[in-house]
Amino acid sequence: AAGVIQSPRHLIKEKRETATLKCYPIPRHDTVYWYQQGPGQDPQFLISFYEKMQSDKGSIPDRFSAQQFSDYHSELNMSSLELGDSALYFCASSRTGVNSPLHFGNGTRLTVT
């Protein structure tokens, strides 16, 4: 079965640079979520989109922005990168409805040096 696809798998950036992470949800899923996971921590919710509109917002820095496009793929844009932004970034998708769990991609590991 098709899964959530994230690219790139690994990304190395320097401080103050920008990064763009991409997410392709499972076909027919209408909601996309972004999570950040630090070492040994649980995933922390950043932002979500339902039918291309922002639906919820968590602890996302102002330096980050995201959007969902007409084909339902989503991009997370990160500017003025800081060392503390180094983490795993997961995208998840779901199909709105009862008993609809989130399905996660395998993440992008961002390292800021």
Add this chain to the structure above:
Amino acid sequence: GESVGLHLPTLSVQEGDNSIINCAYSNSASDYFIWYKQESGKGPQFIIDIRSNMDKRQGQRVTVLLNKTVKHLSLQIAATQPGDSAVYFCAETSVYNQGGKLIFGQGTELSVKP
């Protein structure tokens, strides 16, 4: 507020034994709960879910128990296998919150000894 997992609890079991992983959730309004398994270098993988109108749900080798009175979830894994070694997270949300966030609880690292 959001749960923060700074120190992962660890559960070590012998292959073939049953495992029980516990989780406390934070929001009384949550009505949908999910267990995820996360292996190193991978994203969380769905295991089993339960709605708040149930107190028990069974899957293949896994059972989830929900106690709404004390806001507690547990995941039982029968006949634990080495492939079950991973970090396990519970998560909560509301099915009526379209596109709303899923809040993760503190993970538990399960280690299965052959």
